Amino acid sequence: MGSFLKTLNIKPVNPGVSTGLTWLKSKGETITSYSPVNGKEIAKVTCADKKTYDAVIEKSKKAFEIWRQWPAPKRGEIVRQVGLELRKYKEPLGQLVSFEMGKSLQEGMGEVQEMIDICDFAVGLSRQLHGLTMHSERPGHRMYEQYHPLGPVGIISAFNFPVAVWSWNSMLAWVCGDVAIWKPSEKTPLCAVACQNIIQLVFKKNNVPEGVCSLITGGREVGEWLSTDNRIPLISATGSTRMGKAVAAAVGQRLGKSLLELGGNNAIIISQDADLKIAITAAVFGAVGTAGQRCTSTRRLIIHQKIYNKFKALLQQSYSQLKIGNPLLEKNHVGPLIDKEAVAMYLDAIKKCKAQSGNFIVEGAVLKGKGYESGCYVKPCIAEVKNNFEIVQHETFAPILYIMKYDTMEEAIAMQNDVPQGLSSSVITNNLREAELFLSQAGSDCGIANVNIGTSGAEIGGAFGGEKETGGGRESGSDAWKVYMRRQTNTINYTDKLPLAQGIKFDL
Secondary structure (H helix, E strand, O other), rough: HHHHHHOOOOOOEEEEEOOOEEEEOOOOEEEEEEOOOOEEEEEEOOOOOOOHHHHHHHHHHHHHHHHHHOOHHHHHHHHHHHHHHHOOOOHHHHHHHHHHOOOOOOOOHHHHHHHHHHHHHHHHOOOOOOOOOOOOOOOOEEEEEEEEEEEEEEEEEEOOOOOOOHHHOOOOOOHHEEEEEEEEEOOHHHHHHHHHHHHHHHHHHOOOOEEEEEEEOOOOHHHHHHHHOOOOOEEEEOOOOHHHHHHHHHHHOOOOOOEEEEOOOOOEEEEEOHHHHHHHHHHHHHHHHHHOOOOEEEEEEEEEEEEEEEHHHHHHHHHHHEEEEOOOOOHHHHHOOOEEEEEEEHHHHHHHHOOOOOOEEEEOOOOOOOOOOOOOOOOOOOEOOOOOOHHHHHOOOOOEEEEEEOOOHHHHHHHHHOOOOOOEEEEEEEEOOOHHHHHOOOOOOEEEEOOOOOOOOOOOOEEEEEEEEEOOOOOOOOOHHHHHHHEEEEEOOOOOOOOOOHHHOOOO
């Protein structure tokens, strides 16, 4: 067992259901976590059954009654200590993220840093939860609005960011006075167990109520329990559009609230006035980072026809220099896909692209031989396509980059927007008019629109999320905290009279 596993208290068989301070015994199925790095078993996790699921929910409800009464700055102090603890465990947790998920060690460390950053953000937020004061139309009245905690928040996270997205939700939910119930991806359960072990250190020391931070490991069935549970007012779900639609339907059926972060089909527009050094760096990192398994990965390049051939040559040259292999080794740029199912989807997308007359200028393949025994390592590839190809309209979670030409910026923006998804977008240009057009009402229809940086790598200070089939949710910074609270309008009459609306009078 690796030293980082021992440091994080990961055992050969781990319980996967916790109320924050206690690990529960469950008769649920056992999940085996295999590393895509070498294809070998890391450890096992016992999933929730219905009995332990209900125990967690009931404990969370009781914890909420206590936790919401803690002053927000005091809740923020707990989050501050969580951030300090994450700093202590940054290296082993980053190693586990890399080993269980397959992203590079630098990206694994970066993901833990995102957790630390959102803790810092949430600590400040704990002293800034605010409402508005408004003038009343009635004399002798004061009107204002305030925000109150919602209750238990269900968090369904995806494998590609096995710890960061949970922290985006949990840290904000906690300072808002909510309690969190986490269902991690069944593909990366050990990262969740490790986080729970770290959180317990802080919560036990501070006498935090049991049930403020809960974990329920499991597959689709557990996600369905959460989505249909009237005891959980908000479900935050990250994953595919197909999954998001199912969650939205189930939560909507009971008139609950949902926060959805779903698929992306992100494009970079590369202008004839682009700085090509910036453009090539943004394009390659966006396309191959995390082996194309980010929701913000660059899927499409829309390149001005005057520089198309020159930029295509730069792409081919850059791709020839990529090093693919063990993501824990710093020399490698690209690690494995998460599992063989993802490899099959990669191969199927290439097949469909060729069937639709896509021309591959950098061919894809599954890598074999020493160092690639897991069968999850693939070559990043590039295809010349039309934007309306059916396969281009879909998100493939793999390092497949589609390139196409444009003539005018208006045409490029129309192509950028002409997909069902609307998460992240970018334009590389030194032309101020083009940049401002891209950011205008007639520009990108995505939740994130960047100029002279790529589609990948959002900062926690801004609200993260997208439109259309991306789901419309917002997480992390700005005023994303409001989704975790309920809004209340208050009017106070401080006179000895009660004026009625529309001048109605009662002779009483």
